[in-house]
Amino acid sequence: MSTDALRMRGTKDLVDTATNVPARSERILQIDDFCVDYGVGEGSVRAVDDVELHLDRSKVLGIAGESGSGKSTLVYAFTRLLRAPAVITGGTALFNVGPSEEGGPDEFIDLITADEATLRRVRWQQVSVVLQSALNALNPVVRVGTIFEQVFKAHRQEMSRAQRRARAVELLALVGLNEDRLQRYAHELSGGQRQRVMIALALALDPQLVIMDEPTTALDVVTQREILNELTELRARFGFAMIFITHDLSLLVELADEIVVMYAGRIVERAGGRSLYHSPRHPYTLGLLNSFPPMHGDRHELAGIPGAPPDLSRLPSGCAFHQRCPYAMKRCATERPPLVNLAKGGRSVACWLHEGGEDVVVPVELRRREPSAKAGAS
Amino acid sequence: MSNIDTAVSELQAKHLTKHFKIREPGHVLGAPKVVRAVDDVSLELRAGEVTAVVGESGSGKSVLARLLARIVVPTSGELLVRGTPLAAKARRSLAYASDVQLVLQDPFGSMNPVHKISHNLFRPLSIHGASKDELRDLAGAALQRVSLDPPERYLDRFPYELSGGQLQRVSIARALCVKPKVLLADEPISMLDVSVRLGVLNLLRGLCDNEHLAILYITHDIASARYLAEEIIVMYAGQVVEHSRGTALVDAPTHPYTQLLISSVPDASNPISAAPDAERHNSSSFAQQGCRFSTRCTSVMDICRTQEPPSFVVGESHTSKCWLYRDRPEASVELAIPKRRGEGAKGRK
Numbered sequence: 224m225s226t227d228a229l230r231m232r233g234t235k236d237l238v239d240t241a242t243n244v245p246a247r248s249e250r251i252l253q254i255d256d257f258c259v260d261y262g263v264g265e266g267s268v269r270a271v272d273d274v275e276l277h278l279d280r281s282k283v284l285g286i287a288g289e290s291g292s293g294k295s296t297l298v299y300a301f302t303r304l305l306r307a308p309a310v311i312t313g314g315t316a317l318f319n320v321g322p323s324e325e326g327g328p329d330e331f332i333d334l335i336t337a338d339e340a341t342l343r344r345v346r347w348q349q350v351s352v353v354l355q356s357a358l359n360a361l362n363p364v365v366r367v368g369t370i371f372e373q374v375f376k377a378h379r380q381e382m383s384r385a386q387r388r389a390r391a392v393e394l395l396a397l398v399g400l401n402e403d404r405l406q407r408y409a410h411e412l413s414g415g416q417r418q419r420v421m422i423a424l425a426l427a428l429d430p431q432l433v434i435m436d437e438p439t440t441a442l443d444v445v446t447q448r449e450i451l452n453e454l455t456e457l458r459a460r461f462g463f464a465m466i467f468i469t470h471d472l473s474l475l476v477e478l479a480d481e482i483v484v485m486y487a488g489r490i491v492e493r494a495g496g497r498s499l500y501h502s503p504r505h506p507y508t509l510g511l512l513n514s515f516p517p518m519h520g521d522r523h524e525l526a527g528i529p530g531a532p533p534d535l536s537r538l539p540s541g542c543a544f545h546q547r548c549p550y551a552m553k554r555c556a557t558e559r560p561p562l563v564n565l566a567k568g569g570r571s572v573a574c575w576l577h578e579g580g581e582d583v584v585v586p587v588e589l590r591r592r593e594p595s596a597k598a599g600a601s
Numbered sequence: 602m603s604n605i606d607t608a609v610s611e612l613q614a615k616h617l618t619k620h621f622k623i624r625e626p627g628h629v630l631g632a633p634k635v636v637r638a639v640d641d642v643s644l645e646l647r648a649g650e651v652t653a654v655v656g657e658s659g660s661g662k663s664v665l666a667r668l669l670a671r672i673v674v675p676t677s678g679e680l681l682v683r684g685t686p687l688a689a690k691a692r693r694s695l696a697y698a699s700d701v702q703l704v705l706q707d708p709f710g711s712m713n714p715v716h717k718i719s720h721n722l723f724r725p726l727s728i729h730g731a732s733k734d735e736l737r738d739l740a741g742a743a744l745q746r747v748s749l750d751p752p753e754r755y756l757d758r759f760p761y762e763l764s765g766g767q768l769q770r771v772s773i774a775r776a777l778c779v780k781p782k783v784l785l786a787d788e789p790i791s792m793l794d795v796s797v798r799l800g801v802l803n804l805l806r807g808l809c810d811n812e813h814l815a816i817l818y819i820t821h822d823i824a825s826a827r828y829l830a831e832e833i834i835v836m837y838a839g840q841v842v843e844h845s846r847g848t849a850l851v852d853a854p855t856h857p858y859t860q861l862l863i864s865s866v867p868d869a870s871n872p873i874s875a876a877p878d879a880e881r882h883n884s885s886s887f888a889q890q891g892c893r894f895s896t897r898c899t900s901v902m903d904i905c906r907t908q909e910p911p912s913f914v915v916g917e918s919h920t921s922k923c924w925l926y927r928d929r930p931e932a933s934v935e936l937a938i939p940k941r942r943g944e945g946a947k948g949r950k
């Protein structure tokens with residue numbers, strides 16, 4: 224399929240290089256006014272609506288949301304991996320590709336308007352993706368070693384056969400796998416081993432940004448913990464930035480520097496990990512946090528969130544969450560709250576409770592129940 | 602909340618075992634390999650109580666559910682329905698199917714997609730002897746029991762028109778419409794969106810409290826087991842490694858595997874917790890001899906590698922299958938599952 228379908232643009236005129244950034248920019252990704260539709264014309268559905276995101280070097284951005292919230296669509300769209308019927312209908316995704324000449328200023332390219340040749344330079348070498356289902360993502364009919372071979376042949380033509388193999392062994396060692404795994408096929412590996420191979424592949428060309436799409440969802444909790452620990456080590460060592468997508472908010476609180484919560488294609492709250500956990504401002508975030516039974520403290524009944532996630536083709540008017548929201552006001556049904564920055568804490572929320580950037584503390588009864596003192600010891 | 606004095610044993614399993622014989626590709630000669638999917642598991646499901654079985658994939662928890670539903674024939678062991686033992690190899694009767702119902706993980710996969718919800722509910726009803734005229738009323742009543750109200754809105758829909766949470770409620774309704782005493786729920790929430798999971802858990806809780814169903818809740822999520830269950834069983838490699846009434850097992854785990862499991866759970870309130878790094882590479886393999894967890898255990902001793910530990914009593918109604926507790930008394934089936942209890946899941950408000 225041609226990429227032209229993806230190039231349908233909004234009215235905004237875009238430049239390939241942003242000139243108003245300092246020479247050495249900490250920012251590596253800046254997404255603005257980003258919209259993605261599925262289909263065109265009357266039957267189209269807006270999956271990502273007016274999203275703004277930014278990510279600095281070596282930081283971890285967590286994207287939380289339920290299925291259908293647009294979190295995966297967002298990252299596949301800006302990495303230009305989505306195919307029709309998905310259409311990017313507006314916005315920019317500026318990515319820092321580093322200086323073009325020694326000592327020069329960092330240059331940004333817009334991934335949305337970039338041509339195939341540019342994308343080829345960026346993909347995998349600068350931005351790599353770890354997909355959710357490792358079994359489906361790995362070629363089933365070739366050995367693991369061959370997959371590594373192919374990556375290096377495509378992107379590192381100068382490497383010799385011996386160098387390619389040495390690098391593959393080195394990468395596997397990074398994720399705690401023995402080199403004999405190179406001789407195996409994907410189906411011969413356990414779920415955790417496959418996901419490790421995926422991570423090793425993602426790191427193969429030293430990217431600046433690694434995108435993890437629910438990398439641990441299909442894994443057992445013990446394996447998930449091992450992989451998270453490994454990721455933390457690898458990040459400390461190589462300093463790549465990470466976008467981590469998951470529906471498990473408690474996992475993100477542990478891992479992410481900043482978390483955005485998506486609902487029905489829009490960002491409803493953005494905050495640092497700890498403050499999101501301790502003082503959520505959007506009722507949806509609060510509901511999500513209260514949907515995970517605690518591991519300690521008294522057992523009391525948790526309510527969760529009533530209703531079901533909305534159908535994107537029949538979104539409610541006003542705030543998409545108002546029908547499920549215990550604090551909905553009249554205007555929530557008619558007016559959609561914009562994402563506003565709160566005065567304190569460098570966080571933003573899209574909710575009329577916080578109109579005009581006032582940091583209204585969520586009503587007491589809406590506050591999350593803190594588990595009482597940790598009971599027992601492990 | 603269940604009343605202890607009225608807690609009736611609906612279904613009891615004693616020493617239930619299932620070994621699968623498999624042949625690896627290329628090995629057609631010689632004795633087949635035996636996979637001990639479920640090995641000597643005893644448990645009791647009581648009216649008005651939720652029993653949770655927690656384990657990783659491959660721990661045998663789903664095979665256990667299918668053994669209890671008698672879809673899989675056990676290699677050995679016995680099942681008792683309200684105290685009466687069943688003939689060992691007898692086929693599953695219609696009456697048993699009506700007493701013990703299974704709810705599966707994937708609601709989309711467990712409904713016939715080309716038929717309306719009504720058809721999916723009418724089938725079990727008519728198989729179990731409902732007359733044609735009462736089908737619609739009975740199905741409607743079942744939907745109301747799972748809070749799908751008004752039922753007319755759902756009966757004439759197709760499965761794809763409902764959300765995952767609604768569909769899982771339909772599959773619970775389908776199980777309920779034949780008036781079971783025991784509900785076996787195999788990972789009922791793991792395929793659902795986070796925000797609707799609690800709704801389904803609370804529904805199960807309500808069925809248990811208000812209608813005195815005995816529920817077996819199978820999960821890999823130990824936090825939800827703690828939330829829901831009166832009794833928790835942790836399985837590893839087909840065996841029960843730890844078993845407790847109430848939340849003792851989560852609050853003060855004794856078996857090294859349970860400890861590993863609990864320390865691995867992401868805990869947002871205590872994010873610095875780094876789990877002990879289990880031995881890598883072989884995390885899915887288990888020992889063929891001695892304690893099955895011995896290859897991964899950090900407290901492993903010589904005896905663990907050669908002899909399989911029995912279950913020891915480590916607390917009131919709390920047993921642990923680990924040699925670390927060999928100075929404690931050994932648990933019998935009866936000790937492990939006391940008939941009466943004074944404690945338990947009383948913390949719920």
